[in-house]
Amino acid sequence: MSIETVIEIVLAAVVLTLGVWTIVVPETFSATVGFVAYGLLVALIWVRLDAADVALTEAAIGGGLGGVLLLGAAARLRDADMMADARPGKLLRAGAAALSVLTAAVLAGVVLLLPDPAPTLAPAAVANAWATGLSNPVTNVLMAFRAMDTMLEKVVLLLAIIGVWSLAPDSAWGGRPGPRHQADPRGVLAFLARLLPPVGIVIGIYILWTGSDHPGGAFQGGAILASMWLLAIMAGLADTPLVSHRSVRFILVAGPGLFLLVGLAGLLFGAAFLSYPPALAKPLILGIEIAMTLTIAATLGLLLAGAPERSTEP
Amino acid sequence: MTEFLTVAVGFILAMLALGLLSILRGPGDADRVMATQLIGTGGIATLLLLGTAASIPAAIDVALTLALLATFTSIAFVKKGLSRFAADGTASTEDE
Amino acid sequence: MRGPSGKRDAHTGVGVGASWRSAASRAAWFLCLWLVLAGASLDDIPAATIAVATATWTSLRLLEPGTSRRSPRAILRLALLFLYQSIVAGVDVARRALDPGLPLRPGFVAYPTRLPRGLRRNVFATLTSLLPGTVPAGEEEAQLLYHCLDVDQPVIAELDQEEAALARALYND
Amino acid sequence: MSLARDVMTIAAVSAGAFFFLAGTVGLLRFPDTLTRLHALTKADNLGLGLVVLGLLPQAASLRDGLKLVGIWLLGLLAGATVSQLIARAARHGQLNR
Known part of the structure; x- marks a missing residue:
């Protein structure tokens, strides 16, 4: 057994143990922290599997936004826990356990039954990279070969934010999402929130830009930018915007909107919906990616901020 | 050299696992939150070693992202996430 | 800890001149950061410009230029x-x-x-x-x-x- | 030349691994939250710094080396601020149920 195999076994064992612990531990808060730690370790596994794009996403989402979202939810649940007295009944718990075991068994069966070697389109994706002029195969698949899926994903993000906003009470409609965060403007948190965001902006734009040839891209870059925005909000240095503001709404639709326009142009002037003329493929894709980064950053930030809570009048 | 770096990855991973076990036990929430900081530093070290040993240059960018966002879970902990309970100023330890 | 630790002239005065100088020194630091991350390439100029400009603007908004002398x-x-x-x-x-x-x-x-x-x-x-x-x-x-x-x-x-x-x-x- | 670089890498990475070991032993042995915080932030940050130092001779270019140093600086800043945030929370004890 080589050293690499030993390491892979150690890594898998740690992640599995942490996963089981997360399920078994009774306290919501402990389970949440366990899950965040689990996500960060999974990023290591993706690197080990040579899937750096996925590892970057896991690190950007799991390390920043995911932790904030889950810990916030756990804090709310803990306050709710004190009021709730009833545990779910035995039957319900047995049913949930049975369903989970069944799902795990089916997944395990499917993995064991996979043909060897697994069917793959990877060589085809690499062979056709010339068509776009981008050398990161993941970006090629996302932006050109399966562009329809990616565009619809961004529409899903838009639908998600509409869903969250629709939870706002009538009095707060069009107002600012979430509470106004107050922190000591001369404390440690504010100190960090003054230093880190500019550095994070450079890193986020770098991750977006490098995505055309190396692992990276709009989603990872957008998630980093959103994290920096949230840091300033949590430290009380910035406030969430009015959701009725025209520029906010413009940014939210900019990504999918531009994607759709380029797609329709392909239908009118080119071969098919979302077909890029080869000479313009790279600039078009980069343009869409830049618009999408802004949209993703704004959408993720606003999704975490929650429904509008404060009305337009102070 | 590759073998040495790989052994180092294994060793640091083992330390990470042991540390996780001891911190996640608690007793307090503050102890548990330290687990993410532990994975921050240990994970970055592992990624950098792994990136050099297996020559995956993008591992450095993953480590960079982890380093940039390493503080977030702890911030969410002291702010209690983005929940409204932090906003009234009684729940957050940052408001002194 | 990159941005505000920019090296500054010992004779920096207070006022507009100081804030321009501080903007320039911070921009220089962010440019260095970009060059370390992405390397120097002519194709990168648009992205580098946007990154440095946005970072400098954010940095000046979040952290006002200081007035003390640094050695x-x-x-x-x-x-x-x-x-x-x-x-x-x-x-x-x-x-x-x-x-x-x-x-x-x-x-x-x-x-x-x-x-x-x-x-x-x-x-x-x-x-x-x-x-x-x-x-x-x-x-x-x-x-x-x-x-x-x-x-x-x-x-x-x-x-x-x-x-x-x-x-x-x-x-x- | 290559031998000298390899020796430096082995020495520094081994020293880094030792501090990760010490940090973990500290986490296991120290009696309360605040002392464990010392073990975590001090020993592990030094461990990370030594690992970075050890990888510098193996870096493909000056730029890669500077990137490694940048990652370590970000890690130091994170460790320094997180230790303050958690220390406050632990001292107040209100989050420490």
Whole structure:
């Protein structure tokens, strides 16, 4: 057994143990922290599997936004826990356990039954990279070969934010999402929130830009930018915007909107919906990616901020 | 050299696992939150070693992202996430 | 810790000139960061420009340009001092952790600081959190509260020395 | 030349691994939250710094080396601020149920 195999076994064992612990531990808060730690370790596994794009996403989402979202939810649940007295009944718990075991068994069966070697389109994706002029195969698949899926994903993000906003009470409609965060403007948190965001902006734009040839891209870059925005909000240095503001709404639709326009142009002037003329493929894709980064950053930030809570009048 | 770096990855991973076990036990929430900081530093070290040993240059960018966002879970902990309970100023330890 | 630690001219005045100069020095730091991340390539110019401009604008909004004089030589000395101290700190913790007797006398020590609340005290607290055996655990009016691994160590004297070094390097006004 | 670089890498990475070991032993042995915080932030940050130092001779270019140093600086900043945030929370004890 080589050293690499030993390491892979150690890594898998740690992640599995942490996963089981997360399920078994009774306290919501402990389970949440366990899950965040689990996500960060999974990023290591993706690197080990040579899937750096996925590892970057896991690190950007799991390390920043995911932790904030889950810990916030756990804090709310803990306050709710004190009021709730009833545990779910035995039957319900047995049913949930049975369903989970069944799902795990089916997944395990499917993995064991996979043909060897697994069917793959990877060589085809690499062979056709010339068509776009981008050398990161993941970006090629996302932006050109399966562009329809990616565009619809961004529409899903838009639908998600509409869903969250629709939870706002009538009095707060069009107002600012979430509470106004107050922190000591001369404390440690504010100190960090003054230093880190500019550095994070450079890193986020770098991750977006490098995505055309190396692992990276709009989603990872957008998630980093959103994290920096949230840091300033949590430290009380910035406030969430009015959701009725025209520029906010413009940014939210900019990504999918531009994607759709380029797609329709392909239908009118080119071969098919979302077909890029080869000479313009790279600039078009980069343009869409830049618009999408802004949209993703704004959408993720606003999704975490929650429904509008404060009305337009102070 | 590759073998040495790989052994180092294994060793640091083992330390990470042991540390996780001891911190996640608690007793307090503050102890548990330290687990993410532990994975921050240990994970970055592992990624950098792994990136050099297996020559995956993008591992450095993953480590960079982890380093940039390493503080977030702890911030969410002291702010209690983005929940409204932090906003009234009684729940957050940052408001002194 | 890249942005605001930009090197600045010793004769910086207060006012518009100072803020332009500080914007330029921060932009230079962010440009260096970009070059380290992405390398120098002509194709990158648009992205680099946007990144540096946005970062500088955000940085100026979040952190107002300071007015104090800085001495590059003292900054270098400070950096070396803290590098050395953080090594000593790691060795100190390792020694205590691996000693079978577990020599710990944990407790709190209040350090009366001359630095005003805000950025200066934050920088000091952050730097001293790298010192051997001390972690800042809060502040009261003119005091910083440190948690120490060993309260018998001359913590206050060391902190005093660090504060003087920091003041010489950054806050020499 | 290559031998000298390899020796430096082996020495520094081994020293880094030792501090990760010390940090973990500290986490296991130290009695309360605040002392464990010392073990975590001090020993592990030094460990990370030594690992970075050890990888510098193996870096493909000056730029890669500077990137490694940048990652370490970000890690130091994170460690320094997180230790303050958690120390406050632990001292207040209100989050420490």
